Structures are given as structure tokens and as C-alpha cells.
Amino acid sequence: MDLTLNGDQSFFQETTRRFLESEAPLTRVRELADDPNGFDRAWWRRGAELGWTALVVPEDHGGGTLSGRPCADLAIVAEEFGRLVSPGPLIPTNVVAATVARSGTPEQRAEVLPAILAGEAVAAWCVKGPDRGWLAGDLGVEARRDGDGGFVVAGTATMVEAAGSADWFLVSARSADGPVQVLLRGDTPGIRVTRLGGLDLVRRFGKVHFDDVAAPGAAVVGGGPGDGAADDVGRQLRLGAALEVAQMAGVADRVLELTVEYAFDRYSFGRPLASYQALKHRFADMKLWLEASHATVEGATRAVDDDVDVERLVSAAKVYVGDHVPELVQDCVQIHGGIGVTWEHDIHLYLRRVTLGRGLYGTPDEHRERLAVAAGL
Amino acid sequence: MDLTLNGDQSFFQETTRRFLESEAPLTRVRELADDPNGFDRAWWRRGAELGWTALVVPEDHGGGTLSGRPCADLAIVAEEFGRLVSPGPLIPTNVVAATVARSGTPEQRAEVLPAILAGEAVAAWCVKGPDRGWLAGDLGVEARRDGDGGFVVAGTATMVEAAGSADWFLVSARSADGPVQVLLRGDTPGIRVTRLGGLDLVRRFGKVHFDDVAAPGAAVVGGGPGDGAADDVGRQLRLGAALEVAQMAGVADRVLELTVEYAFDRYSFGRPLASYQALKHRFADMKLWLEASHATVEGATRAVDDDVDVERLVSAAKVYVGDHVPELVQDCVQIHGGIGVTWEHDIHLYLRRVTLGRGLYGTPDEHRERLAVAAGL
């Protein structure tokens, strides 16, 4: 948790937590495991009313931040989502909203943002090609020019979160003139979604196939191919990664909290587990991993907001959190003993969430490579 | 330690240990730190009398094994060397002796082996080129044909153990027709040795430069370039690696022994260190690493003797021992506390020895790569 939340932020955190606890407790999350979309639209609208989709949208488009730092504000929600392995298209919808607000045409903003702000529309981002990395920049979808500023889009994007329920797709495609992004309705002819099974109980993913989809000039975001679009793609990746690690830190926070409680309550050989030094030292390490994760999440979200040294700081966070948080949860499973690997116990819901988060928006290996490059190697 | 030593082997181990304890205690090792050669020739002759250089030499050349398994026998000495970070050119001399005995000409055997058996002659092996790996097979020295079966040898070999005191050099060189090995006197014109400083207090290394050195046909080992020589080079590497890990296991054995004693004797807050569970669990891990190291050293030495699945088993040992034994010694330093990092305390002698051993004859990374290849990747 950010130690310097202002009053508005703290209040927002409180209301979000209370809403999630009452409207999406873990029992509900387990029910949603059987829901094809993994979340309930009406529930999502209520979350939007709390501001979940407004923070990255400037005020003149009906949004607004709490602290002037949209990513830091949104990270508060992401962290709460982690604490309760919450459902809902939080990250993709906000990633798309941020770009439409920043680089969309007036028409696109007018058409898309109000619906997203109201929680009426869900947006998904198509960027990763099958068997390609997140950061290599080799996009899976190709865009060919097609007269008057339009494109024909073809190819497949995978690991598209909320693909199955998306009303809008933001598609990052490679073109002869460099990367280009287009914003397409979910029901655009030629777009085919294959729903995928997944490790997380409620976060849903899909493969999105583009069979020579016609994207008119009006669908282009950020004025066509080139640096602008490349910059937007980079911002999207960093925002997604920053929110993902914030969510993972929220998981670590909650799971460690639960496991510390367990260690105090649970007796073995007439002593509480918390009195065994071998466990105490492991708890000390986990506490360190947790605080360091919070520290680097905070660093990453602030860097996204300030756009200063942002690539290094986001990569450092993805490396540290990606390496430590899943191991933290695993050790908490270990401390719980056999029940920790039963379906009935909730801890595996958390482990699934962070195992997924470790891979999304770049694995630790990919971000280590990026840091090596940044270091001049 | 091998759990299945026969009577002769156990006796040999005993006599070797007693000799080292009385004739090369750690105080003596510290004195030899200032000796350019790092060992005393007269002392080495006495070790040879015990059989240190006879085990890999067949009986008909004056040698003989204790168990029919020369490498396993020699590993007994290597392990004792590790227990007392002993000086002396044990590994290079034996590696060379084994090859001369196996592939040398009758003249070479007659000229070299008796002197080595008597501890009169020291032999060194030149194989590794500067900035080259151990296993890549790209040798640092080149041999050009020079009429009637002879060669001209040029180039530099580094990390040559005992180069400064070598009476004989076995040189592994690349040639137009594949690898070739030649056996040269230390005083052969054109051979220049640069003595190197080193991490180990008494094991000495050098760079050996060959300035177009003439190697007559009589100097060629194993009948010239080709598979025979390549096979010998491989055997030398594996024998060296097997003895190196045996020595490292000996270090681990002794250091853990000392640290367990220390943990029993040392009191903190009125309790022996050995009563703190966090330390007990680390000791349990170290005990496991030690026994697994012994197990894989035994597997590697037997594989060298039987020549069955030997590459995989030697690489597995170098990976496991190379990764775990230095960390074991480091954790023992940690348990000793501040005195563990003082010059006065002996534990750094052991840490130096295993840090060196980790790198010699291939790092864990190099051997992991070799295992991946063996696995069909």
C-alpha cells in the first residue's frame, strides 16, 4: 500500500474495499468460475459508479483523478482487486480508455468514453501474437493500407483479456510504416473470438482472429502509423504492467495477512506455529518481499504518471514482484499444510491470480532483458 | 565419502589423512602461500610414495589401483586434499599420467611415468585458451604440421595448473586434421610461462605461451590428430572434473563438520547456536547438499572408471557440486559470524578452494548446456 495516500484516495480505497467485500466475496468469485464472462455486467456498472473506469480519463471527458496521478489512483483499485481476487475487466478497459482519452479522435472519445465511464462498455486490447513475446515489439496482427487512411487488419492476437465480452477492441498492429492502432467494435465483421480456458477462476482471455477486417480511417487511433502509435503501445504496456504488479502486491498483502493469523492460531506440539524460529525467519523474508513489492509498485505507478525513467522502473517492478510474490504465496501454501492444496481452501485462488499476473505484460525474463538494454548492454 | 570403500581403500584413506594432518596442516598451508610453487618437492615425493601418482598408472608401468577403479581410488586422495586444502599438483599430474599411460608411446611411458610415480616429475596440462570455455572444444593452441609427423605449436593456454613447476606439458592443440596432443619438456625452447596470481593460497596457475615451438613426431601422444586425441582430451576433462568435485566434497565435509561443532560449542543468549531452529533447518539443508554431493561425486568417479554414461554423470556432478558446495561454505561463514571473514580464521581457505574448483574444468553453466545437449535439446 502507498504510504502517502491523500484523504480522497483513502476514502476511495475504503469504499472500493467495502464494495468488493460485500458484492464480490470469495464465495461469489467461486460462483463466477462457471460464468462464461467471469463477471456480472450490472455489478461492473456499480463499480464504474465508484470510479473504477474514470481515473485515467481527463475531467473534460467526464473522468478525473483523485490525486492528479491517474495510475497511482487506479493502482489502489488494482490492489483491492488483488486482495479479493476480484472479477471484472479492470485492466484492459482502463488501458484502452487511457489511450482513447489521450490519442483518440474527438468522435472516438465521444463514442467510447461515456460508455466506459458508465460501465456500459467493456474494452479489450489486442497486442500479443501467438508464440511472441510481450516486449519484442513484433505484433501478431498486420495492418495493410486500404485507400483513404483506412487499413485492412489480418492476423491473430492472443492473451486478450475480456475478449469474450468486449464491446470494443483496441488493436495494435504492425504496418509497412510502423505500428498503428485501430479501435474496432466487437461486432465488426471479420473479427472472430476464441474463448480460452485459463488458470484464473474469473479473469477471462481469448484469441482474437482478424480475417481481413476493414478498419476505416475513422477507426485509426493517434493519427496513423509511426512514433505516436509506438509511444501509445508502450504506454499501454507500462500501464498494464503497473496495474498488474499492483494487483499482485494486493494478493501478497492479503495472503501474508491470512497466513500470519493462521500461524498465531494454529498450534503444533502445544506451541503456536508463530513461535517456531524456522517459520519466523521465513515470515520475516516474506514481510520484506511484501514491503519491497509495495515500494517498487509505488515507484512504477508514479513513474507511469510522471513519465520519468518509466521503462526501467516498470521493468524493475515486474521483475521483483514477478519473482517474489508467487514464491511468497507458495510458501504461505506450505505453511498452511495439506489444506493449502485443497480446492476448498481459498489460497489457490490467489496463487492462480499471481501466476497469471507474473506472465501478463512481460515475464521477469523479458523485463530483465529490457533492463539490460536500458543499462547499455 | 564413498560408503563402499574396500579394506585397501580405507587404509589408503587413513594413511593419506594422517600424512596430510602431520605434514601439511593448515599452518603449513599458510606458510606455503608465499612459496612461488605453493608446494615442497620433497614433500610431494613422500606423497608419491603413498601412491598419490600411481593409481591411474597400470601395474605393468609400475602403478596400480586399490579397487580396480583408478578414478574412485584417486578421488579418495582428492577428497582428503579438500579436507585440508592441501597443496601439490595432484590433479594435473594425474591427468597427464593417465593419458601417457593410456595413449603414450612406449618411449614416452618409459621416460615420464617412472619420474611421476616417484614424485620426481610434475606434469601440467595446457588446454584452455584465454576467453574460451572449457567444453566448447575450441582449443587455445594451434599445431601446424611440420614434416615427418612433427608439429609446430603456437598460441597461449591459460589456467594451466602447476605451469610454473611443470617438468612436462601435455598440450592439447587444434590442427587442420582435428585435435592433437603433444608431450613437451618444460624447458623446450619457445615455451614461456607467465605465473599468475590466484584466489587459492597454494594451488598455482600460469599462462603458457608457445612461440612456434617445434614438437617432433616423438612428442605426439595417441598417434596424431583425430578421434583418438579428441577422445583423450575428453577423458582428461572428465577425470579433472571428477577429481575437482571430489575435492570440493571433501571441503564441504570438513567445513560442515567444523561448523556443526561450532554450533554446539557456541552459546548465544544462554543457548547453543545448535538449538536455534532457523539454524537447524539450514544445517539440515547443508547436510542434504553434502550427502547429495558425495552421491554425485561417487556417481561421476564410477562413471569415469566404467566409461558408461560418463559425460552426463560428470556434468551433473559439476553442476550440483559447483552450485551447492560454495553456498554451503558461505552459509558456514555466516554461522561463524564476523570471525568467519577474518584472515586469521581458516574458513576462507576452504572458500577460496571451492570457488576455484567451481570454475575449473567447466562452470555449472557450461555443464548445464552440455546436459541440455545430451538430453537432445
Add this chain to the structure above:
Amino acid sequence: MTTTSSTPATTPREELDAYRRRVRAWVADNLRKLEPGERWEPLGDDDDRASRARQLQRRLYDGGFAGICYPTEYGGQGLPIEYQRVFDAESEGYELPALFSVPTLSICGPTILEFGTEEQKQRYIPAFIRGDELWVQFMSEPTGGSDMAGALTRATRDGDVFLLNGSKVWSTYAYRSDFALCLARTNWDVPKHRGLTMFIVPVHHPGITVNQIKMVDGTEEFCEEFFDDAVIPADNVLGEVDDGWTVATRLLFHERAAVGGASPYTCGRMPRGADAGRTELIDLAKASGRAADPRVRGRVGQAEATDIVQRQLVDRVRTGLETGHFPGPAGSLVRLYAGTAQVERVTIALELAGDDALVWEGDDGGHQGIRYVQRQAACLGGGSTEMARNIISERILGMPREYAADRDVPFRDVRRNTMPSRKGSG
């Protein structure tokens, strides 16, 4: 006895080499060769697996290779361990009855052999050697964790029977088994180790409910049992009343020996997940399209080394136990290695599988991700790695025992877990 009507034990004792030849021939004719990476009793419908095990055990029995080290008077072959090892070596790579090898033949069996009355031995041993009856352990309890001697399940004497109440957990395949060794508390006024009794309990019995436990990976082999005034005849006490910990200690010793590969009663060399794991990792590396990446290659090489050393350690510990170089608890070294090695293997597999571990097309997929979520099971089942570290430091290195607040205290006064711990944490 009918059991002696099968192939008689070879007397005078057959030479090892002759025996080896006979085994080799019989194995080739009577057992099925496994596919690379295939396990014994291939998982399918559970029904198949248990009955498959019974068939296989029966086949061994008819061939004269069941209970090789068990006394002939109880249906065994009465041969020394070398003969079992010969059989193990010759049958490697063939299908064998895992469910009988462990725990029936190697854990429950030897305990009955040691503590059973003549009647008990005659009644139960031949039956499991023949493959008629499958055994299971009722040792762990939901509230007990690693503290077996802290059992809360109570057996109350009532004339010539005991009334069993409480619950047990982590019994493997109990719902397909016939009998169990069950540790229960018969005296609450003495320290915990002195108030326990070991019972022979029929699994499918009035007052005993067996539930399968669904694990994170979807498997349901483990069970939990609830006892509700289950009536157990006093004749079913194994060993002495209130002396059950002596029996349990030996049972745990046999378990360590079985796990450590040092038991004379296990049958065959378990096809090691590692083999499967190994080919699997290489397939994953190739499928990932990153087989040329030195990081990927390094991870495969690492898994190889870990796997090779694991076999070598198992051999070393077995030798050490046989030669007396190692004390009994040395089996804990193998257990600790197995746990950490599996953690490494599963983590590497997750890394190599990439996206396929996280999302997948169709109903079946994400195996590496699911294995990762189940990862710690390898450090919990069969005694946690924490217990292994305690045993290694205390009983191999001889370090001081952990302070136990329940030592020498009447058990009823010991602070313990009251609430059932089988609850979600959310």
C-alpha cells in the same frame, strides 16, 4: 493353508543368477512394458486403478514373486532382500501394483508382522500378499498437522469393543481400500505419547464415512474419514492398548524406509515422474520455440542434473542404511531432496510452458500452470519438508530437540487446535 498352494518358495535356495534369469523370463511373459513416462496403474477412472492393482498383485502372487521377503508361513517367499532387488532391477520399466507396494506391503504389512498376534498375521498378511485386500493408513488428522502423536480421534472402551469417534485425513485411496491402521487416543490423563492405541479398522464399516478430497489440480485420491461411534472389536488392537505410539513409530520407520528406497518390502522400482518430467521439459522447450535460448537450455540442463543427483542420492541412502553408515532417519534426506527437486522441476516447467500454462484452447490444458498451483503438495505429503529438516538436524546431526510445550503434560491439559482447520481462509 491355501496360500501355500501357489508356486512354492524355491528350496534349496535358488542361486541369484538363476533367479535373475527366471525373473527376467517371467516378467517378459507376464507384465506389460510401460510407455516412456507412463506411471504404474495409469490414472483413469479410479475404479480401474484399484482393481488393476489387485489383478497385478495377484499375478505376481501366482508367479511366486509376491511378498518376496515375507515369511513363507504367511504366503511370502521367505527370501533375503537381494532377491527382491533382483526382481526390482529385472522388472524396471514394466507395470507393477503401486497401491500394494506402498503402503500395503511396505508400511502396513511390516507393522503387522512386527506387532500382530499370530491370528492377526494369519488373517491379514496372506490376504494382501495375494492382492485380495488393500490397506491404508489412518494417521493424520485435520487438526494435527505434523503432530501425529497429538491425535484427537478417541477410542473409548466399552466391554470387548472400542467406540471410535473423530476424524482422519490424507489417507490415499481409502475409498478403494479394505483395511486401515488407525491411531486413536485411549487415555487422556497421560502425556500424549502414552495414551495412544493402534487399531486395525475395516474401512467400509458402520459409523465410518469416507469422503474424497478434491485437490487444487482436480485429483481426488486423498480422503478424509469421519468416525461416529464406529464399533471396533478389542481383538483389532495392534500391539498393546495405550502403547500405540511404539507401533506408530515403527510404522513411520517403515514409511521412511519405503520412501527412502531401503525397504525390503517395496516391490519394483517406481517409474519416476522425473523421467516423464524430463521428456516433458524437453518437449516444452521445443514447443516454446525458444529451444536455442541459453536460459531455456540452462533450465533443462538444471532439471537434468537435479534428476540425476536424485537417483544417486537414493542409491547412496539405501546403501548407507544397508551398510549401517546411516541411521534410520536418513530416509528424511531423500524425502527433503524429493520435495525441493519437485518444486524446482515444476517451476522450470511453468517457465518453459509460457502462455500455455496460463491460458488454453478447449477443455484440457494449462497442465504446467495447474501443476504449479499444486506445487507444494510435493513438500507436504508423506511428512512435510519442515519435519524432514527437524529430523535431519535432530536425529542425524544430533542437535537439540525443539521445545515441545506438550511434553510430560497430561494430554487433556495441552493447548491444541479446537476449531476444525479444514476451512476456507477468505
Add this chain to the structure above:
Amino acid sequence: MTTTSSTPATTPREELDAYRRRVRAWVADNLRKLEPGERWEPLGDDDDRASRARQLQRRLYDGGFAGICYPTEYGGQGLPIEYQRVFDAESEGYELPALFSVPTLSICGPTILEFGTEEQKQRYIPAFIRGDELWVQFMSEPTGGSDMAGALTRATRDGDVFLLNGSKVWSTYAYRSDFALCLARTNWDVPKHRGLTMFIVPVHHPGITVNQIKMVDGTEEFCEEFFDDAVIPADNVLGEVDDGWTVATRLLFHERAAVGGASPYTCGRMPRGADAGRTELIDLAKASGRAADPRVRGRVGQAEATDIVQRQLVDRVRTGLETGHFPGPAGSLVRLYAGTAQVERVTIALELAGDDALVWEGDDGGHQGIRYVQRQAACLGGGSTEMARNIISERILGMPREYAADRDVPFRDVRRNTMPSRKGSG
């Protein structure tokens, strides 16, 4: 007082921004910019380092930037912490007197400020703020390990003086320092915490022998001291006789604050070894000729991430301590991270250096190998990582304290280390 004759504290208090501008200008004119990776008081002949520190501290004093948060009546500037932080920010990358910042100004100084008599404060504080006198801690003992309160060094009352006997160890630069805070036992008939007294001890004094300790890497900054009936006036007692543990506890608190970056008395941002380490790793990677190998690149990236997160954690803990989100012991989080991060860094450097870490031409080389042999020092000095883990689990997470066999026992009856532990193990 002469001390007031230097630049007077700015009154009425200067605005932070104005202050910042003044600092910036002064720093540029009066301090030396460091080379990339260069440390404060560049290591050379030790003489240079200590006297260099005195000069630098004096320069700060003359500029009015010494002891910024110390009261004006003792020669400080009497300003709140924000001003020190401004100075720290503006002076980053310039040379500052490390030896005064820690331990003199940030550990010994605040302890004297808290417990000193008016005479003691007047006598000692201005002198070190001026850079005239360097301080050191005499806390650890050869037989003591982490157990500071188990001090065996004894101070025996003899009229109006104490006779000091025993020895201390791990004091940094004692041989170049002037005064020490020394914890000694004055009462053996009470539990260990209640029989200690803190003394102000002149380092170069009859009966006190100071030896430098040669470390594995050849450095000799650490010292050990032997006391042989050293006569210490009773006036040199800091705090109350037999109440030394109260003083020591605060001293250790100030040490954690200094290490954790939360002390108002440290001066400047220590140029972090990590910076040097970072460029160093990249040079090593390039020199190795394996800069294209993903394993090498991955290790460099790993070190980068660890380094970045370390700075972020330091900032977070400082904020947490200032805002009260974290309890005082939170400094132990920084300490634990620093230890493990340095272990990782040094191990990666060894890996990247390859042969050069093991053998080298000429007299000077193998730096990465030698650092590796010295590696654990990072987990021992300034409180071991084990102690940090105890503190985090017990005083941050609130878990039960470890059982201490010496609690509430008269110290003379406590089982302790008799033999001096400074012995070779071979």
C-alpha cells in the same frame, strides 16, 4: 562559546527554497564532485581517509552545514529534518565525511544528546560537529556474537574511577578515532540487562590496546580492543550506573535509524556501492565477451532490478518511519534487503568475471573472487541478517520472542562462551 562564532543559525528561519538555493551554491563552491562509482573519502592510506574526513567536516562546519539538526547551543544549526534532507539532496554526488556521518553524528552523538549531562554535552558535541573528534562504538565482543547485552567486559568501581578489563571487537576505524561509547558490566548479580553501564572512553589511553583486524579481502578498517585495568573516571559514565542497557537500546535505535535512512543526524546520501557495482557489472559483462548471452544479460538485468528496488525500499521505510506507518524496527527491513542484495550482486559479479576472478596477471587482480570470499560480511556487519529476521518477525509481525535461557538469571550463572572465539578452526 567559540562554536557560536561560526555562521550563526539562520534566524528567523530561512524558507526551504531559499535554503536550497544557498546550499546548492555553497556545495558547488566548496565540495568536490565524485567520479562515477567513487565513494566518500576514497580509500587510500587510512591516515588520509580519517584526516580527510576531519577536514571535510570542518568545512561543513565553517559553511554552517554541520550538525544541521543539532541544537544551536551545542554548535548545531537547530533546524528541522527537512533542512537536512534538502542538504542531502543538493549535495548528492559530492564528497562528504562518511566517518562523521556514521557513527559519530548519527549514532554516538544522539545518544550523548539524550543521556549526557550538560557538562558532557558541552564537552563532546561541539567538538565532533566541528570535526575535531571522531567517535566509535565499543559494543560487540569476541565471545558475544549478536548478544550485545551479554557483554563480558567488566568495569570495577574503585573510588571515583572504574577499572576497565576485557575486550571489544568490530569497531570501525577505532585506531583513528578519539572517543568511544563502551558498554561494560558493572554488576554480575542481576540479569544481564540490568548490570551494564555505558562509558565514554578515550580510545588512545593507558591500558587500552587497539589492533586492526585483517579481513579476508585484505582491508584492515575493523579493530579489536583489549582493556587492561584502563582507568575511566566515574564522570565518564553516560546515563546511570547499571542502566547502560537503556542507553545501549537507544544507541541501537539510532543505529537502525541511520542504516534505515531515517535519522535526522546523518549527513548526505551515501554514494551507493550499487552504483559502482552497476557500471562494474556492465563492464564485466562486456569484458567477458559474453555480453550477447541471454544468461549474462539476464544477470545484469537482475542486478539492475535488485538495485532499483533497494532504493525504493529505503525511501518507503524512511517515509513509513516519518509518517508513523512503520514501527522503529522497520529499519531491519532495509538491513535485511541490503544484505541479501549484496550477496546477489557479488555472486553475479563472480559469475560474470569468469576466470579473471580466479587467476590474474600481476599483483593486483581477482577483485570479484576476493569480494566473493568476503561476501557474507554484508550479512554480518551492523547486526546479522539473522538478527534482522528475529526483529522483523518478533517486533514488526509481533511473533513470540525466542526462548532466552539467560532471562531473569543472575548473569554470573548464565552459560556462556568461555574460550575466546577468535581462533582458527583448522
